[in-house]
Amino acid sequence: xxxxxxxxxxxxxxxxxxxxxxxxxxxxxxxxxxxxxxxxxxxxxxxxxxxxxxxxxxxxxxxxxxxxxxxxxxxxxxxxxxxxxxxxxxxxxxxxxxxxxxxxxxxxxxxxxxxxxxxxxxxxxxxxxxxxxxxxxxxxxxxxxxxxxxxxxxxxxxxxxxxxxxxxxxxxxxxxxxxxxxxxxxxxxxxxxxxxxxxxxxxxxxxxxxxxxxxxxxxxxxxxxxxxxxxxxxxxxxxxxxxxxxxxxxxxxxxxxxxxxxxxxxxxxxxxxxxxxxxxxxxxxxxxxxxxxxxxxxxxxxxxxxxxxxxxxxxxxxxxxxxxxxxxxxxxxxxxxxxxxxxxxxxxxxxxxxxxxxxxxxxxxxxxxxxxxxxxxxxxxxxxxxxxxxxxxxxxxxxxxxxxxxxxxxxxxxxxxxxxxxxxxxxxxxxxxxxxxxxxxxxxxxxxxxxxxxxxxxxxxxxx
Amino acid sequence: xxxxxxxxxxxxxxxxxxxxxxxxxxxxxxxxxxxxxxxxxxxxxxxxxxxxxxxxxxxxxxxxxxxxxxxxxxxxxxxxxxxxxxxxxxxxxxxxxxxxxxxxxxxxxxxxxxxxxxxxxxxxxxxxxxxxxxxxxxxxxxxxxxxxxxxxxxxxxxxxxxxxxxxxxxxxxxxxxxxxxxxxxxxxxxxxxxxxxxxxxxxxxxxxxxxxxxxxxxxxxxxxxxxxxxxxxxxxxxxxxxxxxxxxxxxxxxxxxxxxxxxxxxxxxxxxxxxxxxxxxxxxxxxxxxxxxxxxxxxxxxxxxxxxxxxxxxxxxxxxxxxxxxxxxxxxxxxxxxxxxxxxxxxxxxxxxxxxxxxxxxxxxxxxxxxxxxxxxxxxxxxxxxxxxxxxxxxxxxxxxxxxxxxxxxxxxxxxxxxxxxxxxxxxxxxxxxxxxxxxxxxxxxxxxxxxxxxxxxxxxxxxxxxxxxxxxxxxxxxxxxxxxxxxxxxxxxxxxxxxxxxxxxxxxxxxxxxxxx
Numbered sequence: 001x002x003x004x005x006x007x008x009x010x011x012x013x014x015x016x017x018x019x020x021x022x023x024x025x026x027x028x029x030x031x032x033x034x035x036x037x038x039x040x041x042x043x044x045x046x047x048x049x050x051x052x053x054x055x056x057x058x059x060x061x062x063x064x065x066x067x068x069x070x071x072x073x074x075x076x077x078x079x080x081x082x083x084x085x086x087x088x089x090x091x092x093x094x095x096x097x098x099x100x101x102x103x104x105x106x107x108x109x110x111x112x113x114x115x116x117x118x119x120x121x122x123x124x125x126x127x128x129x130x131x132x133x134x135x136x137x138x139x140x141x142x143x144x145x146x147x148x149x150x151x152x153x154x155x156x157x158x159x160x161x162x163x164x165x166x167x168x169x170x171x172x173x174x175x176x177x178x179x180x181x182x183x184x185x186x187x188x189x190x191x192x193x194x195x196x197x198x199x200x201x202x203x204x205x206x207x208x209x210x211x212x213x214x215x216x217x218x219x220x221x222x223x224x225x226x227x228x229x230x231x232x233x234x235x236x237x238x239x240x241x242x243x244x245x246x247x248x249x250x251x252x253x254x255x256x257x258x259x260x261x262x263x264x265x266x267x268x269x270x271x272x273x274x275x276x277x278x279x280x281x282x283x284x285x286x287x288x289x290x291x292x293x294x295x296x297x298x299x300x301x302x303x304x305x306x307x308x309x310x311x312x313x314x315x316x317x318x319x320x321x322x323x324x325x326x327x328x329x330x331x332x333x334x335x336x337x338x339x340x341x342x343x344x345x346x347x348x349x350x351x352x353x354x355x356x357x358x359x360x361x362x363x364x365x366x367x368x369x370x371x372x373x374x375x376x377x378x379x380x381x382x383x384x385x386x387x388x389x390x391x392x393x394x395x396x397x398x399x400x401x402x403x404x405x406x407x408x409x410x411x412x413x414x415x416x417x418x419x420x421x422x423x424x425x426x427x428x429x430x431x432x433x434x435x436x437x438x439x440x441x442x443x444x445x446x447x448x449x450x451x452x453x454x455x456x457x458x459x460x461x462x463x464x
Numbered sequence: 465x466x467x468x469x470x471x472x473x474x475x476x477x478x479x480x481x482x483x484x485x486x487x488x489x490x491x492x493x494x495x496x497x498x499x500x501x502x503x504x505x506x507x508x509x510x511x512x513x514x515x516x517x518x519x520x521x522x523x524x525x526x527x528x529x530x531x532x533x534x535x536x537x538x539x540x541x542x543x544x545x546x547x548x549x550x551x552x553x554x555x556x557x558x559x560x561x562x563x564x565x566x567x568x569x570x571x572x573x574x575x576x577x578x579x580x581x582x583x584x585x586x587x588x589x590x591x592x593x594x595x596x597x598x599x600x601x602x603x604x605x606x607x608x609x610x611x612x613x614x615x616x617x618x619x620x621x622x623x624x625x626x627x628x629x630x631x632x633x634x635x636x637x638x639x640x641x642x643x644x645x646x647x648x649x650x651x652x653x654x655x656x657x658x659x660x661x662x663x664x665x666x667x668x669x670x671x672x673x674x675x676x677x678x679x680x681x682x683x684x685x686x687x688x689x690x691x692x693x694x695x696x697x698x699x700x701x702x703x704x705x706x707x708x709x710x711x712x713x714x715x716x717x718x719x720x721x722x723x724x725x726x727x728x729x730x731x732x733x734x735x736x737x738x739x740x741x742x743x744x745x746x747x748x749x750x751x752x753x754x755x756x757x758x759x760x761x762x763x764x765x766x767x768x769x770x771x772x773x774x775x776x777x778x779x780x781x782x783x784x785x786x787x788x789x790x791x792x793x794x795x796x797x798x799x800x801x802x803x804x805x806x807x808x809x810x811x812x813x814x815x816x817x818x819x820x821x822x823x824x825x826x827x828x829x830x831x832x833x834x835x836x837x838x839x840x841x842x843x844x845x846x847x848x849x850x851x852x853x854x855x856x857x858x859x860x861x862x863x864x865x866x867x868x869x870x871x872x873x874x875x876x877x878x879x880x881x882x883x884x885x886x887x888x889x890x891x892x893x894x895x896x897x898x899x900x901x902x903x904x905x906x907x908x909x910x911x912x913x914x915x916x917x918x919x920x921x922x923x924x925x926x927x928x929x930x931x932x933x934x935x936x937x938x939x940x941x942x943x944x945x946x947x948x949x950x951x952x953x954x955x956x957x958x959x960x961x962x963x964x965x966x967x968x969x970x971x972x973x974x975x976x977x978x979x980x981x982x
Contacts, residue, residue: 070661096642097657120657125646142646146655180649187649396766448764 033417035441038457041077043088046454048072049102052442054433055133056108056380057081060442062430062456063091063114065099072099074116074129076137079458081437091129091137096120103202105155105163108380109133113163113182115143115153126151128165130182141187143180144169152202159209164236166205166215168196177203177217179236193242194219197229201257204270208262208313215242216260216270218251231258231272233287248285248292249274261311261318261379265341269318271298273306280305282322286343298337299348302328307370308387312379316341319383319406321351323373329358332371334387336413338406351404352416356390378433382406385413386432386441391423398423401443405434419459430456438462547703547750548578548625548904548950552971553922553935555954561595561966562606564588569617572966574957575701576949578625583672584957584968585631590615592633596676597955597970609670610635611681616668622701624724625950627674630707632667632699637687639663664689667697667711669728684720684728685711698746698756703904703950706752706779710734712741717758717775719746719783734775735786738762741773745800747856750904750950752779755809756786757801772799774811776834789828790839797826802856802864807832810864810877812842814850821845825854825868827883842866842875842883849873855900857908865908865925871895872912874925889934891921897942904950911956913940920944920956920969937969949973 050064058081071094097118110133117124126144153167163182178190203217219232229251258272282299305325317339326333334352376386384405401419426446566589582597593606610616646654667685698710705724716736739762748754754777775786797813809830816823851870862879876886893914908925923934941958952973
């Protein structure tokens, strides 16, 4: 056989391979950088609120409120990786009370827990509903007595699918914090944790793989009338009662509320921002089981400059992600950090830095505050961060969603990649997850930026 | 001559004094000497001494001054002259009116009729109650006017010179209670949520005749299923007994009138616009001319806008078509309007934003033909200028007054002139509340509340100079209510600091006259 004739099959093979690769490249996605075209949940009465979480296998769970005439319902839908949103099913069928204050958690297997409130004439009652993986939502159960005002809950699941809901009841200084759990026996009655020392947001809640559960929030220390605010961490004991660990920090001058994550050894790492005389610092400490390790400064920024802060278990340690002002009012930095099993960190990494329209909007005086950038984080073995870049404020707020995942073997974060095809008017991110099979992101959008029904979307980027 | 004299004398109770210029012309035409007498002395002497001379003057006026003046002199309607006595400032110590077992909802309203009878109304525990001050100064026990089985709010009261008093309020006419009980996982009670569904509301009226008899409640408006409708219905009572009631319903403003001694006319659509009609404000003058101003709120979110609308009422011709005044604004304008007997009107409202330069008081003028000017800015800018709803009086001669702001800044526009600041006499303490009315003599009366010291200052605003006479009452409230009777009786009412007592200060007339107000 001549050399030319011998090369023909080689050339043909190259052509075939190239064609296959080309096809694969096309099938990689219709959105930016391989993300699929957004797919909306098939519901036409979405209104009010929507939340989402994503299981380890890439199944996205969306829960939202619907209003038909004078009735409110809570609906849910699932979307498996590579599939479509399921037909919406009711978690709570149409009933009289407004459904509000949704929070959701989904574990690696797909077990899910949602907490929400019924609200009527200034009073609310907190409820929870649970769904085992591939199961049906259980009937909603009241978790807390009615209160004047509203609840601020958090929800988390452990590796066995047991759920914990922790909440602040009401609003204001001294509002009590309770927690309730769900196991195979169902929900438990609320157990008192502590009283908040500030106009606190929902308590930071984390449940380790082994079920150790921790809550972090501002709480007061000292004698009545001589209290001072502290950052407090509570652990739930085997019998269900909560005990306070030594406080990891004093809260100075209204710093940002904490984030907490429990690592694989069952130890919590807590992070918080504290204001100082000329700026603010993002701090972190890990509980050793006996005391808190030395505080670590993860980042520094302008005074009151830290905003969204998240923490998740990842590998032997935790992963943290946050946003802060790089230049107040116009430039934002999104950063992340990893710890190992001992709590040591290699420092923070810049995931993105971008300019936004000046959010002061021409006001002559604006008090210092955090950036509007929302950061979401998923951990486990594939840390990934989702955030929104504000693109314009007029005629309405519009942004673009970006993500960055940790390339673990290379121990570096991927360059920020855009998820949404274009500016998203009236939108906000809901959840992100990464796994061996790909990445999934969900978000919501007001269909009419001036108010009205909402849509929930999912997009995925499959791994090659 | 005698027949004419008798005829003229019979109509005298409604016969206003002619202007001094008109009288001087008549005197000159008749060859009569002497300077023109002040109008009031002319009235007082019209049946005493020189009777024939006075009547000749009157006849001359009838002949020479034109049909409009003649009609006004005889009929007393559409008059551009005062119809009663100036407001008395001789306030007695405030009285506590009736024990109140419950908290008072909202402000107390007060009215004075032509006999000096004072009526105060308020809402207490969802019921509307009224108390009356007799001529001897004693107050009656509060009388419940509304149905105790339903919730009633937003009472208003007005009295005419004949002694007829009208009260309106908004009443919940239907509703069903929904209650759901909850239990914790253990079965322990977790409390209840409750709500009221299927509610409907309507504007209700009751009238008290001069002999003190109350009519049965009468529904004036259609029922509405929206709690946003019929909010704070308006009531205005003219001295001659004409009554106007207004309310908002969806995107429209409706009104209903009742002439003295007559039944209520059918509801009339006064105006409508895009979105929702909100915050209607009604004002009236003794002749029965009225101005009704509101805004239509349209759009949602960043696209929401408020457009001020105004309509005027001529009792003889009905409502003019509502017109837009000014340009749409982003924030609630809290408008107000005033009108005089010839139909000249002034509208004012606020615009505000984060920047001081954006916080301005805007005004527009409507002429007797119903044409409105473009908006103009009055008094510069600043948050203190727009802290309260403007208060407006348009005098019979076309001059207008606006009082606004937390510390009562005043502006005056002479007839045909431009707006300018009106210096008010300083008050001790810090002003935070104001009410403006016009007495039967056509003079604006300003009530200002101050803190540190807590006082209520009452004064008549005279042209181009601070009031020389004022009354200072101990105590102050955020929302005083003012009523000025044509006999000169003045009444100021407010809710006590404990929110359970009604306090009323009354100034008796310094001279007798007929008329009404409220």
